[in-house]
Amino acid sequence: xxxxxxxxxxxxxxxxxxxxxxxxxxxxxxxxxxxxxxxxxxxxxxxxxxxxxxxxxxxxxxxxxxxxxxxxxxxxxxxxxxxxxxxxxxxxxxxxxxxxxxxxxxxxxxxxxxxxxxxxxxxxxxxxxxxxxxxxxxxxxxxxxxxxxxxxxxxxxxxxxxxxxxxxxxxxxxxxxxxxxxxxxxxxxxxxxxxxxxxxxxx
Amino acid sequence: xxxxxxxxxxxxxxxxxxxxxxxxxxxxxxxxxxxxxxxxxxxxxxxxxxxxxxxxxxxxxxxxxxxxxxxxxxxxxxxxxxxxxxxxxxxxxxxxxxxxxxxxxxxxxxxxxxxxxxxxxxxxxxxxxxxxxxxxxxxxxxxxxxxxxxxxxxxxxxxxxxxxxxxxxxxxxxxxxxxxxxxxxxxxxxxxxxxxxxxxxxxxxxxxxxxxxxxxxxxxxxxxxxxxxxxxxxxxxxxxxxxxxxxxxxxxxxxxxxxxxxxxxxxxxxxxxxxxxxxxxxxxxxxxxxxxxxxxxxxxxxxxxxxxxxxxxxxxxxxxxxxxxxxxxxxxxxxxxxxxxxxxxxxxxxxxxxxxxxxxxxxxxxxxxxxxxxxxxxxxxxxxxxxxxxxxxxxxxxxxxxxxxxxxxxxxxxxxxxxxxxxxxxxxxxxxxxxxxxxxxxxxxxxxxxxxxxxxxxxxxxxxxxxxxxxxxxxxxxxxxxxxxxxxxxxxxxxxxxxxxxxxxxxxx
Numbered sequence: 001x002x003x004x005x006x007x008x009x010x011x012x013x014x015x016x017x018x019x020x021x022x023x024x025x026x027x028x029x030x031x032x033x034x035x036x037x038x039x040x041x042x043x044x045x046x047x048x049x050x051x052x053x054x055x056x057x058x059x060x061x062x063x064x065x066x067x068x069x070x071x072x073x074x075x076x077x078x079x080x081x082x083x084x085x086x087x088x089x090x091x092x093x094x095x096x097x098x099x100x101x102x103x104x105x106x107x108x109x110x111x112x113x114x115x116x117x118x119x120x121x122x123x124x125x126x127x128x129x130x131x132x133x134x135x136x137x138x139x140x141x142x143x144x145x146x147x148x149x150x151x152x153x154x155x156x157x158x159x160x161x162x163x164x165x166x167x168x169x170x171x172x173x174x175x176x177x178x179x180x181x182x183x184x185x186x187x188x189x190x191x192x193x194x195x196x197x198x199x200x201x202x203x
Numbered sequence: 204x205x206x207x208x209x210x211x212x213x214x215x216x217x218x219x220x221x222x223x224x225x226x227x228x229x230x231x232x233x234x235x236x237x238x239x240x241x242x243x244x245x246x247x248x249x250x251x252x253x254x255x256x257x258x259x260x261x262x263x264x265x266x267x268x269x270x271x272x273x274x275x276x277x278x279x280x281x282x283x284x285x286x287x288x289x290x291x292x293x294x295x296x297x298x299x300x301x302x303x304x305x306x307x308x309x310x311x312x313x314x315x316x317x318x319x320x321x322x323x324x325x326x327x328x329x330x331x332x333x334x335x336x337x338x339x340x341x342x343x344x345x346x347x348x349x350x351x352x353x354x355x356x357x358x359x360x361x362x363x364x365x366x367x368x369x370x371x372x373x374x375x376x377x378x379x380x381x382x383x384x385x386x387x388x389x390x391x392x393x394x395x396x397x398x399x400x401x402x403x404x405x406x407x408x409x410x411x412x413x414x415x416x417x418x419x420x421x422x423x424x425x426x427x428x429x430x431x432x433x434x435x436x437x438x439x440x441x442x443x444x445x446x447x448x449x450x451x452x453x454x455x456x457x458x459x460x461x462x463x464x465x466x467x468x469x470x471x472x473x474x475x476x477x478x479x480x481x482x483x484x485x486x487x488x489x490x491x492x493x494x495x496x497x498x499x500x501x502x503x504x505x506x507x508x509x510x511x512x513x514x515x516x517x518x519x520x521x522x523x524x525x526x527x528x529x530x531x532x533x534x535x536x537x538x539x540x541x542x543x544x545x546x547x548x549x550x551x552x553x554x555x556x557x558x559x560x561x562x563x564x565x566x567x568x569x570x571x572x573x574x575x576x577x578x579x580x581x582x583x584x585x586x587x588x589x590x591x592x593x594x595x596x597x598x599x600x601x602x603x604x605x606x607x608x609x610x611x612x613x614x615x616x617x618x619x620x621x622x623x624x625x626x627x628x629x630x631x632x633x634x635x636x637x638x639x640x641x642x643x644x645x646x647x648x649x650x651x652x653x654x655x656x657x658x659x660x661x662x663x664x665x666x667x668x669x670x671x672x673x674x675x676x677x678x679x680x681x682x683x684x685x686x687x688x689x690x691x692x693x694x695x696x697x698x699x700x701x702x703x704x705x706x707x708x709x710x711x712x
Contacts (some may be wrong), residue, residue, distance in 0.1 A: 038315075077617055078617055111279035111281060111310065112279065135312060136310075137318055137320055145429070145432060146429075146432060146434075146435070146498070146499050147499060163620070167499045167532065169499070170502075170530060171395070174669060177669065
């Protein structure tokens with residue numbers, strides 16, 4: 001039997017290590033929130049906006065250029081500050097009834113990104129919003145239930161502008177606007193794609 | 204025969220050997236081909252992975268501490284500032300542009316629980332230059348020092364603190380912290396307001412013991428607690444070095460005709476922000492604020508400050524201050540206001556002890572010894588009063604008209620906003636020391652007055668984006684008696700009333 005040469009073995013080992021490393025980096029960077037100021041993990045996020053669901057089917061939407069163009073067209077003058085590479089999506093079910101879909105998005109407040117999950121029901125209205133990670137020194141009240149509850153029932157046709165159709169937070173205007181932008185972006189992405197589940201999962 | 208057999212055997216062996224060698228060669232060849240195919244497959248896989256990584260744009264602000272790029276995510280630079288043009292009717296004032304301030308901010312998220320924040324203010328600051336020269340001259344040593352700078356320049360740390368956030372409800376803060384008396388001082392950023400001048404009670408004729416932005420060195424706790432689904436309480440409680448009664452030294456060079464020319468050094472004692480070094484007293488100040496928000500858009504709060512401000516060489520007197528403030532929002536309409544009260548203790552006792560300590564208010568070289576030149580030193584107290592109290596109330600209405608969004612001013616922006624603002628404010632200063640003279644350690648003259656200052660402002664702002672405001676206002680300021688210069692720090696006029704037009708721009712980033 002021919003003995004493997006060290007160079008070939010080393011190359012295979014390097015390749016395998018490379019694949020493992022790339023996987024770890026991608027898993028760490030996309031779909032998992034920043035390690036700082038984390039209030040919800042990706043696993044917990046869908047249940048935060050669909051508390052009545054008994055199972056979730058998770059998948060991922062890759063943000064192709066075509067998707068981005070369609071989302072831009074839906075958003076009009078609104079300009080997101082973050083274009084994610086992928087959107088983690090979870091379809092929420094209670095029994096056989098599909099309640100809606102939860103999607104994780106990010107938008108920059110004043111200087112740093114806010115990561116949050118938006119639940120959109122089957123009629124395209126917001127079922128809930130929850131902040132997963134908040135990183136600014138001020139304006140953290142956007143995480144509060146009383147602020148985020150304002151978005152429930154809103155649709156992509158609403159302005160979602162603090163001070164207009166949503167109450168503003170004094171001292172947190174930029175964070176409040178980031179939430180509004182992110183919610184509209186989430187609605188637009190989900191309206192653009194029909195996400196097939198990669199696998200049937202359980203809560 | 205035997206030779207032939209051997210030859211045959213050798214030949215067969217050779218053939219077998221060749222065949223075996225050939226088989227091994229085939230095997231090697233197969234293996235080589237398999238290896239080449241595997242290498243090709245791995246190469247394609249690596250290329251595919253590279254393409255995937257190249258296609259995905261890096262998401263904003265992601266990064267983990269310790270990974271390359273983490274520093275730029277953890278440390279953010281920002282700032283705010285403003286400038287203004289003013290036309291004022293009061294005597295001894297001039298139409299002027301004013302670079303009000305530029306404040307550089309740094310926010311560092313050291314770890315999930317630890318944060319550092321800094322604000323460095325350049326107020327009316329353009330340049331500060333120091334030149335120093337040492338020469339041997341005329342058999343001796345000559346030292347020259349020259350300091351150049353623009354008038355009213357100030358460079359200051361407005362905030363510099365470290366925070367350890369145990370939970371949202373409990374955050375330990377230490378450093379130069381904003382004193383939470385009232386609501387303006389802790390929300391003083393220029394771009395947050397729609398008028399181009401700060402309130403009287405906080406700045407222009409301050410009821411705050413030290414004009415805003417007032418910060419002191421100390422430590423304490425802050426936090427917020429949700430109460431039910433709709434309400435929230437937030438609080439701050441600090442122990443600090445506190446404000447102090449301290450001098451500024453003023454140098455006055457004066458030529459006089461026909462009197463002799465004069466060099467005067469004046470020590471003006473007034474209430475100022477405390478030290479970041481060795482305190483001049485043992486007692487520390489305590490300050491705090493509790494705000495209750497029953498529902499989003501509404502807040503009411505109470506605050507206090509108590510602390511000795513006199514140095515060790517004067518009797519112990521404390522500033523006792525409290526504030527009430529609030530905000531209510533109904534759709535596009537907002538109403539915000541603040542009331543402050545500050546008591547400065549027994550000021551008679553302070554000035555009597557001051558006289559005893561300083562002995563003589565003024566001293567000058569006699570004219571007989573130097574008829575051409577007078578040198579004088581003098582001590583004064585500046586703006587010391589028994590009590591100060593005042594309020595401001597500010598209704599605002601925010602518009603988002605379609606014509607603005609369609610116009611050249613607004614069409615490039617997502618949410619341009621116009622705001623109409625009124626502000627009504629009053630400040631009372633009771634027991635303001637206007638005349639204070641002493642000689643041989645005895646007070647020889649002490650005159651106190653009561654003053655009231657009113658101001659009405661009407662104006663508005665245009666915000667193309669939330670952090671930028673273009674402001675316009677008309678302002679009417681009136682003192683009930685005496686000169687505006689007696690009670691304000693921004694109108695150095697002998698008049699008792701003034702009309703002003705202000706045009707300003709404020710920005711943040």
